[in-house]
Amino acid sequence: MSNGQANLNRLTYFVAVVETGSFTGAADRLGITRAVVSQQIARLERDHRTTLLIRSTRRVRTTEAGQAFYYRCALILKEAEDAFGELAETAREPSGTLRLTAPFDYGTGVVVPAITTFAERYPQCQVEAHFSDQTLDLGDGRLDLAIRVGWLTEQHLPARLIGHFEQRLVAGLQWQSRTQGLAAPEALSALPIVANTALRDPTRWHFHHDALTRQSVTMTAPIMLDTTLAVREATLAGAGLAVLPDFVADPDIAAGRLIEVLPDWHLPRGDIHAVFPPARYRPARVRAFVDLLAQPPSP
Template sequence: MAELLNLNRLAFFAAVIEAGSFTAAGDRLGVAKAVVSHQVGKLEEELGVTLLMRTTRRVRATEAGRFFYDRCAVILRDAESAFAETSRSAAVPTGTLTITAPVDYGAAVVAPAITLFMERYSHMRVEASFDDDVADLLAEPIDVAIRVGWLTDSGNQAQQLGTFAQHLVCSPAFARRLPPRLDPKTVEGLPWIANNALKTPLRWLFSRGEWEKTTIEARASVSADKTPTVHACVLAGAGVSVLPDFLVAGNIAAGRLVRLLPDWTLPAGGIHVVYPAARFRPAKVRLFVDLMKRLERARSRPEPRSSGLTASPPGRSPAPGRS
């Protein structure tokens, strides 16, 4: 088997041509003259040609040596350029950033983040895919995958960006038809819009304080396969459902949705960025993830509690949490 190409030997040879002697080349490279001579000699052995004519006073290239140097110079310049550009990409974002995220979180949070990122780094390009299907990071060229909910084990690397709360919501028109005081067992019998993207779309654990917990098993009047569809049905007044805060916070604040049982909480979920396994991250990835972290911190700052229909104290009923 042929020996692998040793680029260091090309650099030693080129240095001799450019400096004019083995001694000057050694000084330029910071190594002994004997090291330069040995490496050039090994290169000649590998090629089977004489590259340099050596005398006691000077060194000159043979015809083959001059031809080889002309080609080596191009290779070494390209290698130096590639190294510099790659090293620079670790500090300055370059190229195209590819992002995938769920449809609801992508539209509500990632799209504004992309806008801010492009305002600062206008030379960049971004390719975004908002899809609820989980992308295979080994099969697809994706820089950043954002996962919302509960992570499953994988060979990828994950980092938490933040968390999200879940709220039981309905439209104002629907809320006006409800009793003035509600509790979790009361809302269990309401018309529900089931989000079939979840493992248990109708089973929910409500908590109030440290010890008060109750689990409900609702019945669906409407079923939908995607969170944005559930959101649209709730806005239209078709029933109640549980939706993530990043999707409904604006509508609650604007009065387009009502949060039911505001004194009760539902299990919170995680927001993670997932990458293919790698030792180093390019600047474009690090800077975008840092931006997402800042946005998540700002989004999760405590706000004054929104108005909603109140709840009367239910009986205590410990139950397992949502999977």
């Protein structure tokens, strides 16, 4: 084994230890023995006279130098993976591991069914999905793709518009008698809401009825929650009115668990984007999954 090959292998071992949090986890991921991983990391630290990892009986964590080294190694290995992927593009068959992130609500309701279809269609692919209402960084090289719902803030990254969503004004069945006679948004201001603090202005709602008729209303929010699914649960429990995206609200409206309030008045429509890291090469698995996600839902 050449020194260059040995050094690249050590990078792979080191990254696996950091990402799994243990030598045993790294060995399991790589299909080698724990002893080999431990020996190679020790040689890496000895050759460069730097402590990269702090070992404990429960977990391995990085030193400050180790964390900085990890970020560089992860990028190097991702570039190497992309290079080999580009060589394999001649086959045009998606393969490898697709790593993506999406908001929890959209991920659960929309992305998971797409992942299931994708895995059935492309058996040579694996999918690692991270669902979080926090915006995960695409710049560290560990993700192939991010699904962003709503306002797109990463203007410096390549993105593709893959869909839209409508916002629904909804309430639990407990509010049916108080809302069914409402004629315009101005009548809403006396009613309590469950505010979603993930929105830019959670208590100020802007409606339009047609191109010329618009109304804005400021609401009172006794309850303010920071995730869409938490807002849904509070709304189902009768805590007040709420604004939910259609991919969350529509199944409950269809099942009779929620009612739509002022259905002839509309809130602003939002966009859904696929956002990509700043890489020149985009693997076939990424393109195939985004194409699948962008397809209109079946009637």
